[in-house]
Amino acid sequence: MTLATENAASSTASREAVERIDAEAVNTAGKRQPLYAPRKKIFPKRASGQFRRFKWLIMFVTLGIYYLTPWLRWDRGPYAPDQAVLVDLANRRFYFFFIEIWPQEFFYIAGLLVMAGIGLFLITSTVGRAWCGYTCPQTVWVDLFLVVERAIEGDRNARIKLDAAPFSAGKLAKRSAKHLIWVLIAVATGGAWVFYFADAPSLFVDIATAQAAPVAYMTIAVLTATTYVFGGLMREQVCTYMCPWPRIQAAMLDENSLTVTYNDWRGEPRSRHAKKAAAEGRTVGDCVDCNACVAVCPMGIDIRDGQQLECITCALCIDACDGVMDKLGRERGLISYATLSDYNANMALATAGGTETINPDRVRREGGGLSDKVAHFHWRKIFRPRTFVYFGAWSLVGLVMLYALLTRDRLEVNVLHDRNPQYVLLSDGSVRNGYTVKLLNMIPEPRVILVSLEGLTGATMNVVGLDQPDDRSAAVPVDPDRLREVRIFVTLPADRLSEADTSFRFVVEDKASFESDVYRASFNIPEGSR
Amino acid sequence: MSEKEHIDEVSGVSTTGHEWDGIRELDNPMPRWWVWTFYATIVWSIGYTVAYPAWPLISDATRGVLGYSSRQELTTTMEAVSAEQADLRAAIAEKPLDEILADETLRRFATAAGDAAFKVNCSQCHGSGAQGSAGYPNLNDDDWLWGGDIEAIHQTIAHGVRFDGDDDTRFGEMPAFGDILSRDEIRQVAAHVVSFTGTPSDPALAEAGAQVYADNCASCHGDAGQGDVTFGAPNLADAIWLYGSSEAQIAAQVRQPRHGVMPAWQERLGDPTVKQLSVYVYSLGGGE
Numbered sequence: 001m002t003l004a005t006e007n008a009a010s011s012t013a014s015r016e017a018v019e020r021i022d023a024e025a026v027n028t029a030g031k032r033q034p035l036y037a038p039r040k041k042i043f044p045k046r047a048s049g050q051f052r053r054f055k056w057l058i059m060f061v062t063l064g065i066y067y068l069t070p071w072l073r074w075d076r077g078p079y080a081p082d083q084a085v086l087v088d089l090a091n092r093r094f095y096f097f098f099i100e101i102w103p104q105e106f107f108y109i110a111g112l113l114v115m116a117g118i119g120l121f122l123i124t125s126t127v128g129r130a131w132c133g134y135t136c137p138q139t140v141w142v143d144l145f146l147v148v149e150r151a152i153e154g155d156r157n158a159r160i161k162l163d164a165a166p167f168s169a170g171k172l173a174k175r176s177a178k179h180l181i182w183v184l185i186a187v188a189t190g191g192a193w194v195f196y197f198a199d200a201p202s203l204f205v206d207i208a209t210a211q212a213a214p215v216a217y218m219t220i221a222v223l224t225a226t227t228y229v230f231g232g233l234m235r236e237q238v239c240t241y242m243c244p245w246p247r248i249q250a251a252m253l254d255e256n257s258l259t260v261t262y263n264d265w266r267g268e269p270r271s272r273h274a275k276k277a278a279a280e281g282r283t284v285g286d287c288v289d290c291n292a293c294v295a296v297c298p299m300g301i302d303i304r305d306g307q308q309l310e311c312i313t314c315a316l317c318i319d320a321c322d323g324v325m326d327k328l329g330r331e332r333g334l335i336s337y338a339t340l341s342d343y344n345a346n347m348a349l350a351t352a353g354g355t356e357t358i359n360p361d362r363v364r365r366e367g368g369g370l371s372d373k374v375a376h377f378h379w380r381k382i383f384r385p386r387t388f389v390y391f392g393a394w395s396l397v398g399l400v401m402l403y404a405l406l407t408r409d410r411l412e413v414n415v416l417h418d419r420n421p422q423y424v425l426l427s428d429g430s431v432r433n434g435y436t437v438k439l440l441n442m443i444p445e446p447r448v449i450l451v452s453l454e455g456l457t458g459a460t461m462n463v464v465g466l467d468q469p470d471d472r473s474a475a476v477p478v479d480p481d482r483l484r485e486v487r488i489f490v491t492l493p494a495d496r497l498s499e500a501d502t503s504f505r506f507v508v509e510d511k512a513s514f515e516s517d518v519y520r521a522s523f524n525i526p527e528g529s530r
Numbered sequence: 531m532s533e534k535e536h537i538d539e540v541s542g543v544s545t546t547g548h549e550w551d552g553i554r555e556l557d558n559p560m561p562r563w564w565v566w567t568f569y570a571t572i573v574w575s576i577g578y579t580v581a582y583p584a585w586p587l588i589s590d591a592t593r594g595v596l597g598y599s600s601r602q603e604l605t606t607t608m609e610a611v612s613a614e615q616a617d618l619r620a621a622i623a624e625k626p627l628d629e630i631l632a633d634e635t636l637r638r639f640a641t642a643a644g645d646a647a648f649k650v651n652c653s654q655c656h657g658s659g660a661q662g663s664a665g666y667p668n669l670n671d672d673d674w675l676w677g678g679d680i681e682a683i684h685q686t687i688a689h690g691v692r693f694d695g696d697d698d699t700r701f702g703e704m705p706a707f708g709d710i711l712s713r714d715e716i717r718q719v720a721a722h723v724v725s726f727t728g729t730p731s732d733p734a735l736a737e738a739g740a741q742v743y744a745d746n747c748a749s750c751h752g753d754a755g756q757g758d759v760t761f762g763a764p765n766l767a768d769a770i771w772l773y774g775s776s777e778a779q780i781a782a783q784v785r786q787p788r789h790g791v792m793p794a795w796q797e798r799l800g801d802p803t804v805k806q807l808s809v810y811v812y813s814l815g816g817g818e
């Protein structure tokens with residue numbers, strides 16, 4: 001008898017004591033459901049362990065951010081809304097705490113999307129489909145809906161029983177309660193969304209008193225429907241059939257990316273009867289075939305089939321298996337986060353380089369425990385050229401945006417030169433050009449902006465409707481956080497026409513904040529004036 | 531079909547019986563959600579053709595039980611917009627022009643509406659930018675034949691210039707001096723007119739023209755050629771010339787003057803639109 005089998009035999013007593021769950025993976029590799037077949041229901045069992053605790057934390061934080069953010073206040077003075085995060089579509093402004101974005105600054109949002117894209121590459125190449133497993137709204141809301149389902153209908157077995165039970169008053173009560181709470185959650189979800197687009201407290205009152213705009217109710221209705229249908233009814237089908245992410249993310253994984261892995265090099269051959277096997281001289285792996293990993297899976301797969309598209313790497317099977325390994329007095333990590341390269345190395349060890357079937361004895365050392373030759377994930381593997389490139393690109397975009405944000409001007413000028421007519425000859429022989437000048441005061445305070453001519457010696461300007469005498473500059477008051485459009489006539493005297501350099505600049509300045517902007521304009525004169 | 535059913539070995543699914551170079555097409559059913567969506571669109575389309583105009587008939591089409599029509603929708607939209615603007619239009623109709631100019635909102639509305647009316651009715655002669663052309667005055671500049679304050683502009687647009695159909699039309703006509711003056715006198719007076727703003731070809735000629743000008747032209751065009759808006763007599767001492775500024779062009783105009791005609795718009799467009807046009811023209815930059 002080998003040492004390993006002896007070791008296995010020593011824990012045989014508890015091996016058979018582990019309850020075998022009568023679970024069958026709905027999406028198991030061998031029985032893949034055809035697309036036109038009706039969905040088979042999945043009843044995930046409650047898991048407990050470190051990953052489940054981590055997921056509770058993330059659910060708490062992400063839902064908290066989503067539901068509470070619109071209610072945060074942020075004082076911006078009397079001329080701007082005091083909601084910390086607000087997409088003000090009516091006035092075309094986006095407020096995010098101390099940042100205010102005008103429509104022409106939308107490139108910040110584009111930059112954030114680029115960062116999100118590269119960030120996804122970075123996260124996926126290191127810790128695999130962490131987005132799917134922990135933070136994707138679909139995962140979070142399905143988790144939330146499952147909490148409700150468990151609280152009302154009980155855990156896995158009770159739910160299966162209830163589902164199979166004939167129609168009764170009790171079943172109706174439970175089902176109605178469950179769906180009612182789901183709908184309430186869905187309404188709250190759709191309701192929270194609209195608060196990002198208007199002043200939350202006043203909109204809440206408007207909605208409650210049926211005075212809000214129809215589009216608010218429409219939005220809530222649509223998002224209520226999608227939340228209820230996706231989170232309550234469709235669940236894993238959204239990930240498996242509708243979402244492009246699983247396909248894309250798979251392309252970003254490499255052999256050093258962490259994925260949830262069933263370590264069959266120590267688990268196989270799986271057996272519930274180690275004593276009998278030992279008596280027959282066979283070695284058995286650590287897997288006791290208890291189906292705990294299958295029962296907790298919200299995607300209805302068997303992780304022991306290997307990596308598969310359906311797996312969102314929520315790691316609940318790791319928690320379930322670790323619990324069983326603890327009971328058996330074995331090392332945790334029969335199912336674990338592992339990289340393909342480590343897995344391949346360990347597999348080669350267990351199969352003597354692929355020449356034989358898996359023999360767990362080869363990865364065990366005398367006296368129990370895993371052999372020193374077994375490869376484990378080391379944090380240094382995160383730092384590889386690929387992740388450096390991703391991180392570099394991600395930081396570069398971030399730093400460029402940060403720089404642009406910190407140095408941006410809150411005063412801008414845009415000028416439209418009259419094209420028709422290009423110039424106007426006046427009775428004294430001077431030439432006039434018309435300009436439509438747009439002054440952008442991008443802070444929520446009123447300002448007086450000084451517009452002046454630079455270059456074009458001898459020319460004077462007049463702002464239409466301002467009642468100021470012709471001069472080289474004019475002070476234009478602009479409302480807080482607004483654009484003011486003025487007509488400016490620039491006139492060049494007849495005696496200057498022949499010598500004029502027709503390019504000049506409109507300079508706009510705020511004397512109080514020292515902000516300024518410049519527009520390079522040109523001045524048209526009649527042909528032959530030179 | 532003569533072939534009997536063929537079952538694909540790998541998937542165990544029957545095939546359509548078609549074969550291309552040994553490749554057969556599986557005969558999987560459509561996904562259920564797809565099929566139901568398809569049926570739903572059929573049901574929807576029946577309902578839609580009943581509710582909305584759909585089926586073509588010989589001279590018409592079915593109207594649909596909801597009575598929808600895109601023309602009606604356009605009319606409704608236009609009426610809604612008109613209703614929104616009713617207050618502004620009413621204010622423009624009843625207020626005098628100087629009050630319209632003083633009111634920022636009314637002024638903006640009148641300028642925008644005047645712009646649109648100008649493009650339709652005036653741009654054919656004055657140009658889409660009101661820049662004019664030879665014989666058609668530029669309305670952007672500060673030279674006005676009939677006066678450039680808002681009331682004068684309104685008067686000109688409302689009643690036109692030398693327009694037969696309006697008793698209040700602007701009228702002024704320069705005699706054809708080809709019948710009155712000799713060829714030499716015409717050359718002399720043309721040289722003199724050029725000398726108001728520039729250098730004549732022959733100073734002696736211009737000198738001689740001074741007397742001819744004083745006798746024949748000054749009564750309308752003024753002693754220094756400053757013109758008179760009462761008769762629409764152009765200013766001859768500025769840089770702007772409707773029919774050209776060369777001596778030959780001036781001489782031609784003295785001999786056989788050309789006179790522009792503008793229709794009266796008051797009756798055609800109604801007073802509110804004429805007011806809007808006046809505000810627009812006034813705002814172009816030359817208004818006095």
